[in-house]
Amino acid sequence: MKEIDVRIMAVDGSYLNHRLRGRIEETHISWVILSKDYAFKIKKPLKLDFLDFSTLGLRKKNCEKELDLNRRFSSIYLAVLPIRFVNKKWVIGESPKGPVSEYCVQMKKMQVSKRLDNMFHLQKVKAKSIKSLAMQIASFHHKAMKTFNRFEIQKHREIFNEISTIIPTVKEHIDTHHANIVLKAIRWSDRFLKHYGDRIQTRITNGFQRDVHGDLHCGNIFLYSKPVLFDCIEFNDQFRQIDVLYELAFLCMDFERFHQKHLSQAFLQAYGQYFSAFQVNEDYTLFIYFKSLRANIRAKVHALQFEQTENQKEAALQLSEVQKYLELMNSYINQVPL
Template identity: 50%
Template sequence: MNEKEIRSLAKNGLYQGKALEGELEETHISWIILTEIHAFKLKKPVKLSFLNFSTLKLRKTYCEKELMLNSRFTDVYEAVVPVYHNGGLWSLGEGQGEVIDYAVQMKRMSTASRMDKMLRHNKVGVDNIKALAIEVAGFHKNADKVCQPFKLSTAMTLFNDIKNCKDLVKTKVGVSYAETIEGAIKWSDAFLKQHAERFQQRIDQGMLRDVHGDLHSGNVFLYKKPVVFDCIEFNDKYRQIDVLYEVAFMCMDLEAFQHQELAEEFLNTYSDSFPCFQVVEDQAIFNYFKCLRANVRAKVHALSIEQSHEDKEVQGHIVEVKKYVNLMKVYMAY
């Protein structure tokens, strides 16, 4: 589906014979239609360096995988439903005509309870963070261990993928930010070579597990029992990671919101439940992981600059790129 079609589905489409009248939200790889009771997530027909949603068959496959993987965390995910188009009429779940796409059907959660929105309004407290850390640690303890060797070239490629955005950053964001990215790539290559043995030791010790892969505040609802959702389904290597890398994302995110104290609380509470620092060198690896997570967020917003059509959205993504590149600079200086 394209943007015009998804807007028509959200505004005029049907679900179980009734008008959707949905509110549309968008990420760089998905559209989400929010109704009073449900949320329907559709994958954009894109092919990027790290994912491929370019065909209907692939989008169906990844919708089914998303449902299966996220059911490990929550009962929010309900089904994968087809999108029909017939004579100008759009419908979800049931209908006639051609199946144009597929959507992941979820229970509608309270937008006001999403952690990133609560952080923006300074409504996240220590108790929220402790509950989330305990929830994540509990899942990590029982997550499947992954036994595969540390590959230096793969680790380098993961960090260095941001190089594909360097020219865009130079043009749209600023020369100094592109220079920081270039410097970060050199720093990362040197760090990975220096600590390659310890990365492998952590794998041998069972710290590489099939976890969430995208654990940031936008993927958490802070109810009395935190709800973690939207894990990575499109690329197994992004989800089968060192648990310390997962923890680093949440801590980096909290620091990006300028809540260092909450980042420390999350890390301390998690570590009390599931110790993830075993030798002094792990502190440096944790810092590297935070830099890598800031790298990924900078890349996501850089890609979104090209996909945005309104100047306000473009400027918003530019601000975010600057923020995360600056964070990379801070972590490299540790």
């Protein structure tokens, strides 16, 4: 589907003969239509270095995989539904007429105000809730399947160093100083991986690499009395089969992005009561590296969203996020001189 079709469907489309009258939330790889009771997630027809949604068949396959993977820890995932264009109207769900134009993942609609990033903006996040979240994630990690993909230094270098692709955007739209942070980070990461590669492999051998969520940041958690995790990575197994410390690093980096380091510390302390992810002192240094890599990836995501949008206000917001994440990445790098 094209963006214009999704926007028309959000307003005038139907599900079970009821008009959607929804609104759209957009990421760099999907559109989500929020109706009264449900969320319908549609994958953009994209082919990027790390995913391929370029055909209807691939989008259906990834919808089905998303459903299965997220059901490991969330009850809000309901079904994969077809979308058809029938009698000049977009229809979600089974219909006796017309070929399937698209597929979507159907979820129960959650309160947007309960999403963790929004709760931070509203200053409504309490340490008690964060400890409950830590217990839930520790339980999931403890049960998650162990994976034993070997550490390959070149592959890890490429993951970190892909941030070089945003240098032209940063130079043109922010400044040279922040572009130089990117160059500094790449040199530092290369040295770090060479120095700590053996420890990363030892953790894999010891079972700390697991099939987890892969994208566990504040925007993918609803903080109810029992937290709701959602939107794990389905499109690339290697992004999801990671060291549990790398998973924790994303969330803790996000807490620190919101200037809530005390909550990051409370989270790790509560998590550690249920699952011991830190084994030796070197692991704390690895954790800092993983936080820098997570800030790196968020900077890239916001740079991509900046390039995709034509809205000037949205573009300015995305550039601001790029700058903040680059500065956060730099702060982690400065904690581990090499």
